[in-house]
Amino acid sequence: MIKTFDRYASVAFFVIGVAVFMYIRSIEISTAGSSIGPKELPTFLSVILIILSAANLFVSIKNQKPAKQEKLEYKKFLIVLVSLVLYAVLIEPLGYVISTFLFLMVGFQTMEKGEYLKSALIAAAFAGGIYYLYVEVALGVLPPLPF
Amino acid sequence: MESLQYLAQGLSVALEPLNIMFAFFGCLAGTLVGVLPGIGPISGVALLIPVAAMATSSLPMEQAATASIILLAGVYYGAMYGGSTTAILINTPGENSSVCTTLDGYQMAKQGRAGAALAICAIGSFVAGIIACVGLIFLAVPLAEFALKFSPAGQFSLMILGLCALSSLAGKSVIKAFIMTTFGLILSTVGVDPISGVARMTFNYSELYGGIEFLTLAVGMFALGEVFKTILTNDYIEGEAIKVGSIMPTKKDLKDSAMPILRGSLLGFFQGLIPGCGATLSSFMVYTFEKKISKNKANFGKGAIEGVAAPEAGNNGASGGAMIPLLTLGIPGTGTTAVLMGALVMFNITPGPLLFQDHPQVAWGLIASMLVGNFMLLVLNLPLVKVFAKVIETPPKYLIPGIVAISVFGVYAVQGSVFNLFLMIVSGVAAYYLAKNDYPIAPVVLSLILGPMIENNLRRAMNLYNGDYTMFVKDPISLVFLIIAFLWVAVPQIMKLRGKTVVVEEG
Numbered sequence: 001m002i003k004t005f006d007r008y009a010s011v012a013f014f015v016i017g018v019a020v021f022m023y024i025r026s027i028e029i030s031t032a033g034s035s036i037g038p039k040e041l042p043t044f045l046s047v048i049l050i051i052l053s054a055a056n057l058f059v060s061i062k063n064q065k066p067a068k069q070e071k072l073e074y075k076k077f078l079i080v081l082v083s084l085v086l087y088a089v090l091i092e093p094l095g096y097v098i099s100t101f102l103f104l105m106v107g108f109q110t111m112e113k114g115e116y117l118k119s120a121l122i123a124a125a126f127a128g129g130i131y132y133l134y135v136e137v138a139l140g141v142l143p144p145l146p147f
Numbered sequence: 148m149e150s151l152q153y154l155a156q157g158l159s160v161a162l163e164p165l166n167i168m169f170a171f172f173g174c175l176a177g178t179l180v181g182v183l184p185g186i187g188p189i190s191g192v193a194l195l196i197p198v199a200a201m202a203t204s205s206l207p208m209e210q211a212a213t214a215s216i217i218l219l220a221g222v223y224y225g226a227m228y229g230g231s232t233t234a235i236l237i238n239t240p241g242e243n244s245s246v247c248t249t250l251d252g253y254q255m256a257k258q259g260r261a262g263a264a265l266a267i268c269a270i271g272s273f274v275a276g277i278i279a280c281v282g283l284i285f286l287a288v289p290l291a292e293f294a295l296k297f298s299p300a301g302q303f304s305l306m307i308l309g310l311c312a313l314s315s316l317a318g319k320s321v322i323k324a325f326i327m328t329t330f331g332l333i334l335s336t337v338g339v340d341p342i343s344g345v346a347r348m349t350f351n352y353s354e355l356y357g358g359i360e361f362l363t364l365a366v367g368m369f370a371l372g373e374v375f376k377t378i379l380t381n382d383y384i385e386g387e388a389i390k391v392g393s394i395m396p397t398k399k400d401l402k403d404s405a406m407p408i409l410r411g412s413l414l415g416f417f418q419g420l421i422p423g424c425g426a427t428l429s430s431f432m433v434y435t436f437e438k439k440i441s442k443n444k445a446n447f448g449k450g451a452i453e454g455v456a457a458p459e460a461g462n463n464g465a466s467g468g469a470m471i472p473l474l475t476l477g478i479p480g481t482g483t484t485a486v487l488m489g490a491l492v493m494f495n496i497t498p499g500p501l502l503f504q505d506h507p508q509v510a511w512g513l514i515a516s517m518l519v520g521n522f523m524l525l526v527l528n529l530p531l532v533k534v535f536a537k538v539i540e541t542p543p544k545y546l547i548p549g550i551v552a553i554s555v556f557g558v559y560a561v562q563g564s565v566f567n568l569f570l571m572i573v574s575g576v577a578a579y580y581l582a583k584n585d586y587p588i589a590p591v592v593l594s595l596i597l598g599p600m601i602e603n604n605l606r607r608a609m610n611l612y613n614g615d616y617t618m619f620v621k622d623p624i625s626l627v628f629l630i631i632a633f634l635w636v637a638v639p640q641i642m643k644l645r646g647k648t649v650v651v652e653e654g
Contacts, residue, residue, distance in 0.1 A: 005584045013326055020333055020348070029345050036609040038340035038347060041602050042333065049329045056322045072379045080378055081576070084551060088568035091559065100552055107548025111378075115544075122545055130556055138201050140560055 006060035010053045017049035079110045096142040100127035150284050157511025161519050166217050166512065169202075170520045173218035174527060177225020180242075182233055182535050185377045185543065186550055187242040188226035189482045189589075190370035192219050194550075196362055196490050197557035212494035213509045217516040219490055220470070223483055224276060224517065227426060227463050228524050231268040232535050235261055235455070236388040244426035244462040247434040251447065251454030262394035262532075264455050267404050269528045270396075271460040275412035276521035279467020282416055283474075283514050287503065290475040294500035297625075299608035300618050304628035306601045309478035310594060311632040312422035313485075315639055317587035324587050331591035334359050335598020342606065354566040361489040361595055363558050363567045364574050368588050369486075370554045371575025374547055379579070388536050394529055396452075404456035407437050411460030418461075419468020422480030423635070426462035426469075433461030467517065474498050474510060477600070482589030489596050497600075 024042045087103040094102075104123035109116075134140040160166060173195075180191030199218045203211035230241035235252035248268065255264040297305065310332075314324040337348045338358030349355040376382065396404075411433045418429035437457040438447045447454050472478045477499030479485040491498050491509075502510050528535075558571050578588050612618040620626050 005580065009581070009584065009586065013330065016330070016333070023348060027345060027347070029343060036606050036614065038343045038345045041605060042336045042347065045329055045333050045336070049326065049333065052322055052326045052329060056320075056326060059320075059322060070380070073381050074379070077375060077379045080548070080551070081375075081572075084555075084572055085569075087555060088565055088572065091555070091568070092565060096556075096559075100555075103555075104548050104552055107551065108544055111544040111547055112542075119545075126549065126552060134201060134556075134560060138204065140201055140204070141563065142556075142560065 007057060010057035010060060013049055013053035014057070017046045017053060021046040021050070076110055080107060083107065083110075092143045093146065094143075095145045097127045097131050097145060099143075100130070150288055153288070153507065153511050154284055154515060156507065157513075157515030158518075160213060160508055160512035161217070161515035166214055166516060167519065169199075169214045169218040170221050170516045171523055173221020174225040174228075174520050174523050176218075177222035177227075178229035178232075178524070178528065178535060179538060180222060181226035181229020181231075181245075182241050182538050183541060183546065184233065184239065184241065184539070185373060185382075185546060186370070187373065188223055188230075189486055190366070190373055190550075191226055192222050192483055192486045192490070193362070193365040193369050194553055194557055195219060195222050196365075196486075196493070197561045199490070200493070200561055208495060209506060209508055212491065212496045212506070213512045215494060216487070216491060216509065216513050217520075219487055220513060220517060221520050223487065224463065224466055224520065225524060227466050228269065228272050228528055229535065230462075231272070231455075231459055232265065232532065233539055235264045235268070236391070236536055237539060244430050244466075245459075246427070247430045247458035248455055250434070251449070251451050254448070254450035255452070255455065256389040258450050259392060260450070261389050262392040263396040263400050263452070265391065265532050266394045266396045266529060267400060267408075267452055267456050268459045269525055269532075270401075271404065271408040271411065271456045272463040273521055273525045274408050275415060275460040275463035276467055276524070277518065278412040279416050279419070279464050279470070280514065280518050280521065283467065283471055283517070286471055287475050287510070287514070290471065291500040291503045294476050297500075298622050299604045299611060300622040301624040301628065303601060303604040303608055304619060304622075304625040304632070305476060305478065306597050306604065308628045308632040308635070309422050309472075309476075309480070310590070310597060310601075311635050313480065313593055314587075314590050315423065315636045317423070317590050319585045321636065321640060323585055324590055327581070327586055327588070328590040328594050331594025332598045332601070334364075334591070335595045336602065341599075352566065354562075354564055358599075359570070359595065360562055360567060361592070362493065362561055363571050364595060365486050365489060365592050366554050366558055367571035367574035368578035368592065369482075370550060371571060372578030372582060372588065374550050374554075375575060375579040376583070377543070377547060388539050391533050391536055394532060400452050404452050407453040407457040408460045410437065411457035412464040415461035415464025416468040419465035419480070420471055422472055422478055424465065425481035425483075426465045429465035430458035430462040434458040470513075470517075474502060474513070475500060477502075479593060479596070482592065485589060485593040485596060489592070492596060 020042060024039050027039060029037060083103055083106045087099055090099045101123045104126060105119060108119040131142055135142055176195060180186055199215035203214050226242055230245035231248045233239050233241040234245040234248040235256050238249050238253040240246045240249055252264045310328055314328045315321055317324045337355055339346050339356050414433050415429045418424040434457055437453055438444060441453055469480050469484050472480050473484045473488055479488045488498055496506055496509055558567050582588050
């Protein structure tokens with residue numbers, strides 16, 4: 001297997017550079033009175049990014065190295081990632097305490113199955129504790145319980 | 148003498164009960180961060196910013212900033228102390244700058260001298276911390292006064308120098324490091340331009356009008372990025388911690404480590420002054436240096452006390468030294484100081500030459516609190532080292548999801564928007580893949596903070612000089628900075644081409 005990340009990343013940064021360049025050019029503003037406006041620096045930076053990513057692409061094609069074989073825990077990672085996204089989506093409708101409790105339960109069990117009661121206690125203590133400290137003691141704002 | 152007066156004022160700030168409490172909490176949290184696997188000083192500081200903001204929300208701005216920065220700095224140097232505990236007891240550095248400590252520290256522990264190694268670490272860290280503080284006290288004001296004389300062109304070039312310094316040592320490939328720097332600068336231009344009022348790259352998201360939030364990006368890239376890495380690589384710390392035993396070092400231990408500690412502290416301190424040379428790099432250099440001049444070279448790697456004393460003094464000296472360019476010039480030289488700078492900016496306090504004039508309370512309160520904090524750490528660490536050794540055994544099952552939940556809480560509590568949570572998640576995933584492929588993360592965050600200041604100085608300079616770009620090379624100070632910046636990038640590359648190995652700072 002050839003290491004392809006560098007190529008994808010170079011192309012991605014190249015595209016970002018071009019997109020920023022075009023976007024900044026499309027801003028219409030008169031810079032009369034000052035010699036440098038809001039467009040100069042981003043334009044300059046986008047050109048630099050384009051040049052650097054082209055250079056990186058060139059280097060990565062020139063020295064193709066085989067990728068290191070690693071055993072990665074994609075399953076665990078994906079479960080944590082998906083539950084994290086759901087956590088972000090649900091934090092406002094379900095409230096902080098419930099969404100945090102659910103996320104932690106899923107997280108604990110994904111890391112290692114078992115000890116359900118202990119997991120539930122820790123998750124509840126964390127969610128409830130933070131909510132109490134932040135909202136009741138420090139008078140901050142977190143999404144309240146939905147009922 | 149003037150400095151001592153300021154220091155006395157600073158001490159009166161640092162010794163206020165609230166600030167003592169914050170320093171204590173910061174040192175304690177820092178030590179835990181250092182001890183706990185999967186969370187380093189950068190993510191520790193980033194995660195505690197919301198906690199600090201929350202705890203100080205009822206105070207006036209300047210007081211809140213002082214207390215918060217005292218807490219966060221405590222986390223920073225506390226982590227340097229804590230990192231060595233895991234290095235010695237289970238042969239796994241709690242953070243990168245303790246890698247060298249594992250070489251001799253773990254060997255000492257296996258020979259039943261864990262307690263002595265830990266004690267020497269604490270003493271070395273303490274001496275280095277104090278030396279760095281003294282350096283800070285006497286160098287800060289003259290440097291800040293000198294920096295005030297810089298023209299806008301000079302200030303602009305100084306920031307370019309800071310960026311180049313961090314980037315050229317930040318990773319294996321200088322092209323990749325500069326891609327990250329440029330990308331960070333581009334990210335920093337997102338939002339409403341304060342001078343013309345034009346919205347740049349906001350795509351009608353109201354959350355982006357104020358720019359990309361530094362805290363969101365820092366927590367996402369450092370804390371989440373590290374967590375994802377730990378999950379994916381199954382990189383949990385295993386193995387029993389070696390029993391600590393007596394923590395009293397023998398007279399011979401103390402005698403053997405006195406000079407290495409002194410040399411390590413000084414060397415580390417001066418390296419810390421140089422942007423881009425962080426604690427990791429200097430602990431390596433100090434270790435190599437000590438090995439070179441030592442009479443019993445053969446002992447290094449087999450449990451030589453010098454091999455524990457020197458790098459620990461080195462990394463603490465460097466982390467203290469790194470505060471100087473941050474506070475006096477506004478140039479953070481390492482990832483962690485960049486995060487500290489971001490925290491100060493969040494409190495509307497801009498580090499730099501004007502800090503000592505405009506907010507002496509913050510500047511001197513912080514410096515004095517570092518003195519206080521180092522005493523605290525010494526007192527805290529020696530008797531409690533057995534407790535901290537227990538903390539190492541926190542099961543990752545609860546630790547990892549816990550860190551994620553704290554990240555979510557921190558970002559949501561400060562920004563109050565789900566948009567920022569998504570931004571955090573995206574930057575965490577991106578950071579994992581980028582860092583894995585040698586694209587360094589610290590330059591992105593540093594650029595995000597320096598970006599607006601660079602653009603401001605550029606525009607001020609251009610208005611002053613009527614758009615004459617040649618002023619950057621005509622102004623002598625600016626020219627000197629630009630030349631140093633160029634050499635900083637070019638010299639390591641030339642050394643690499645000639646087949647020499649260049650040590651780089653990671654993390």
